[in-house]
Amino acid sequence: MTGTERRQQLLNVARALFAEKGFDGTSVEEIAHRANVSKPVVYEHFGGKEGIYAVVVDRETQLLLDQMVSTLHGGHPKVMLEQAATALLSYVEESHDGFRILVRDSPVASAGGTFSTVLNDIASQVEHILGQQFTARGYDDKLSALYAQALVGMVALTGQWWLDARKPKRDEVAAHLVNLAWNGLSHLEHKPKLQLS
Numbered sequence: 662m663t664g665t666e667r668r669q670q671l672l673n674v675a676r677a678l679f680a681e682k683g684f685d686g687t688s689v690e691e692i693a694h695r696a697n698v699s700k701p702v703v704y705e706h707f708g709g710k711e712g713i714y715a716v717v718v719d720r721e722t723q724l725l726l727d728q729m730v731s732t733l734h735g736g737h738p739k740v741m742l743e744q745a746a747t748a749l750l751s752y753v754e755e756s757h758d759g760f761r762i763l764v765r766d767s768p769v770a771s772a773g774g775t776f777s778t779v780l781n782d783i784a785s786q787v788e789h790i791l792g793q794q795f796t797a798r799g800y801d802d803k804l805s806a807l808y809a810q811a812l813v814g815m816v817a818l819t820g821q822w823w824l825d826a827r828k829p830k831r832d833e834v835a836a837h838l839v840n841l842a843w844n845g846l847s848h849l850e851h852k853p854k855l856q857l858s
Contacts, residue, residue, distance in 0.1 A: 668706050671696050672720070675713045680758035683765055684714055721759035722779050725752050729783050738794050739843050745787070746816050746835040753820045754831050764821055776817075784813040800851060812842055 662670065674696045678687040689710050693700045707713035732748035733741055753760045763776040788809035792802040816838055823834055 664706075667698070667702065671698070671703060671706055671713065672717060676717050676721075676758055676762065679714060679717060680761040684710070717762060721756070721763050722776075724756065724759065725749075725763065726779055726782055728752050730786065733786065733790075738790065739839065741790060742812070742842055743835060743839050745783070745813075746838045747832065749816050749820050750823065750831045750835055753824050757824060760820070760824055764824075780813050780817055784809040787813055800849065808846075815842065 671692065675687070675692050678692060678695065687710065689700050689703050692710075692713065693703050696703075703709075703713065707716065728751070729745060729748050732744040734744065763779065784806075788805045791805035791808050791812075795802040795805050795808075819834065819838055823831075829837075
């Protein structure tokens with residue numbers, strides 16, 4: 662096996678273990694054992710558990726961010742909301758191990774950041790889109806950041822729930838998310854107030 666192939670093998674093994682057991686539950690010894698190598702091989706390639714974990718998290722972070730960004734093709738805001746919800750749920754469906762790793766609290770700083778960093782990056786893009794739509798509809802565009810965080814958070818938390826539930830099907834979950842978000846957003850009050858007595 663070449664060095665590159667060995668490195669990829671170790672990443673695949675570590676990714677599966679981190680998804681199954683988390684960072685704290687995974688050891689270099691177990692990664693080496695499952696890869697049929699000695700512990701020094703893992704240390705040689707990654708410097709230790711923190712190093713291999715950081716690479717796994719960075720790769721998953723980039724994969725999710727690329728998938729989310731590539732799906733937002735423009736068009737009507739409702740269609741873009743559908744694209745974003747479907748993209749995140751597709752990532753959950755196709756890369757459930759990666760999603761499990763990202764949603765756990767990251768004990769190690771990685772170049773790409775944590776799941777919350779990814780969500781903030783996505784929310785920034787949504788904020789830009791919402792800002793344009795708010796301005797066009799006479800709403801205060803300064804609030805677009807708040808609404809972007811709410812929308813992205815709604816989809817992300819539903820994705821975490823759906824990771825285990827897996828029912829209903831992905832497109833149905835996406836349709837319900839869009840229904841709640843869109844129909845709720847389509848009747849926004851310009852100056853909402855709580856009705857607490």
